Amino acid sequence: MKIFKSHFWYNKRQRNGIFFLVFIIVILQFVYFFSDFSSDAITDTSSKELLTFQKQIDSLKSVELEKRKPKTYPFNPNYITDFKGEQLGMSLQEIDRLHAYRAQRKFVNSAQEFQEITKVSDSLLNKISLYFKFPDWVVKRNKLASNNKSKVNSVYKETPSKRTSVTTDDINKATQQDFEAVNGVGEVISERIIKYRKKLQGFSFASQLNEVWGVDKSTVARVVKRFKIYEKPQIQKININTATFKEVLKNPYIDYDLCKKIFEYRDEAAELQNIVEIKNIDGFPIEKYDRIVLYLKAE
Secondary structure, three states: OHHHHHHHHHHHHHHHHHHHHHHHHHHHHHHHHHOOOOOOOOOOOOOHHHHHHHHHHHHHHHHHHHHHOOOOOOEOHHHOOHHHHHHHOOOHHHHHHHHHHHHOOOOOOOHHHHHHHHOOOHHHHHHHHHHEOOOHHHHHHHHHHHHHHHHHHHHHHHOOOOOOOOOOOEOOOOOHHHHHOOOOOOHHHHHHHHHHHHHHOOOOOHHHHHHOOOOOHHHHHHHHHHOEOOOOOOOOOEEOOOOOHHHHHOOOOOOHHHHHHHHHHHHHHOOOOOHHHHHHOOOOOHHHHHHHOOOEEOO
């Protein structure tokens, strides 16, 4: 009997505890749904402390955004890839023009030349040319050419030609003094023309004057107007099948890479039957073929 009573009172206390807990929950829900927790206090967003704090946040945001921006480092424009060109703001046509120029084994050596090849706008050129980095020897050459051009222009504007007569109008027989008789051609330019003519073993094409370092197109035009090629020079050709690497490399239009390709092709073909076969070499500069074969033969 005692056990039964004890169990009865225990269950009753348990039921009372549950009822009390349910009552508390109901009261809390009532308070939650019918009480207003909002505050009528108005935050002053124009306070000096808040504005100072907001400026600090904006400053930190700006710094972080600046860090996330892709940085542009000095680069050689000759090696711009499609991805790099797009990042710089170049169009696909402009990038393709550069790649087509490089495919001819030619290099851009100044910002002005880069614009001439790619046709980029002045605004884009001014923006990206700040990061152009050319080899030191190119920078020195451009600087020297600029100085020489300034000197030549100065002499051309201030003093007339020393001579008006020449001993010959044959460009392959003209002396240094003959070239100096042409307006705009001084001692330095005439020496370069003579030196390059000797390297070529004589001018075979009037356009070869454009290859003389530091001579602009207007000066070339005046020289060509005064002098002509009456007879092609007698150039001593070498046999491409028996020549040494060093002998072929002496060709004024063949650099080390092309010379290497020529010998690799010669090794594969065993013997070239006709000199025209060199056009089959991968990467061969077709536009220079007529000049290169002036010094080569296949026998």
